[in-house]
Structure formats: structure tokens, C-alpha cells
Amino acid sequence: TPAEAMPALKRLGFASVINFRTAGEEGANIEASRMAATQAGLTYIHIPFGAPNAEVTEEFLAAIADTANQPAYIHCASANRVGAMWFIKRVKQDGWDTDRAMAEAEAIGLRSERLKAFAVGYVAETR
Numbered sequence: 040t041p042a043e044a045m046p047a048l049k050r051l052g053f054a055s056v057i058n059f060r061t062a063g064e065e066g067a068n069i070e071a072s073r074m075a076a077t078q079a080g081l082t083y084i085h086i087p088f089g090a091p092n093a094e095v096t097e098e099f100l101a102a103i104a105d106t107a108n109q110p111a112y113i114h115c116a117s118a119n120r121v122g123a124m125w126f127i128k129r130v131k132q133d134g135w136d137t138d139r140a141m142a143e144a145e146a147i148g149l150r151s152e153r154l155k156a157f158a159v160g161y162v163a164e165t166r
Contacts, residue, residue, distance in 0.1 A: 040114050042068065042075035048112050055082035055108040057099065059115040059124070061089055067116075082108055091123060091157040099124045104132060118148025123158040125149075130162045137162065 040048070040056060048056060056076050060067040069085055076083035084102050088095040102108055113121050126144035129135040137159065141149075149155060 040072060040112065042071040045072070045075040045079040045081060048076075049079040049081055053081060053110055053112045055084055055102075055111045057084045057086060057102060057108075057111050057113040059086055059088055059099075059113075059120040061087040064116055084108065084111075088120065091120070091154060091161075093161065096124065096127055096161055100128060100131060103128055117150075119151045119154050122147040122149025123151070123154040126155075126158045127161055131165065 040058070045056070056072070058069070058072065060069070062069050069087075073083045073085065086095055086098050086102070103111060103113075113125070115121050122144040125147055126137075126140045126149065129140035129143060130137055135143075141155070141159075144155075144158070149158075
């Protein structure tokens, strides 16, 4: 999310921004986004990952479970990472069944078979 979008996110009622992009991604500009979010009164949570892993997932689940961070605006470059993490959140924290959670994750933008496999595997391994 570009730094200039942060005030609008605050006006829309978001409490936090969760960013999955890595600093090396084109156009990511993490520090400018962090500064703009802070100036707008948003909590900025940077959980960078290219390939998903349990550590990143646990960090996201803790951040999204914290009511002080809700509602959260969650983003990456293509919505694939957002969809995968949201699928896990829906099943693990909200008690959704995997079919319903996957339908929503795909609507959000989850298309990567690798990320789908990670998300489904994570949920199955941590039940």
C-alpha cells in the first residue's frame, strides 16, 4: 500500500496495516509506509515473507488476534499471501470449515498452488 494511502485507511476506520511484502520487492518502500501509517495513527505491522513458514504464520495469527489491531488492512503485492494467511486465520481462529475458508481466500486473491498447499497443510498439522 503506498504511503499516501495511509490517511485514507485511517479515515475508513482501520486500526492497523499488516504488510507481507519484503523490502526487496519492487515498489514496497517499507519505511515510507511505516512512517506514513504512524503519522496517520495506524499501527504498522511488517511480517515480510516470500515463502510461507510456521514462524510467519504464528506472527500473523498473533497480530490479527489482538483486538487493538482490528480492523486490519492486510496487503501484499498480489493478494496471494493475504489469501493464504486469511484462510489459516478463518479456520484456526474463526472455526470456519476449510471449503468455506478457501472460497473466501480465493475471492480475496489466493491463486498460488504453493501457497494453497502450505495453508491447507498448516491447518491440518496444527489441529
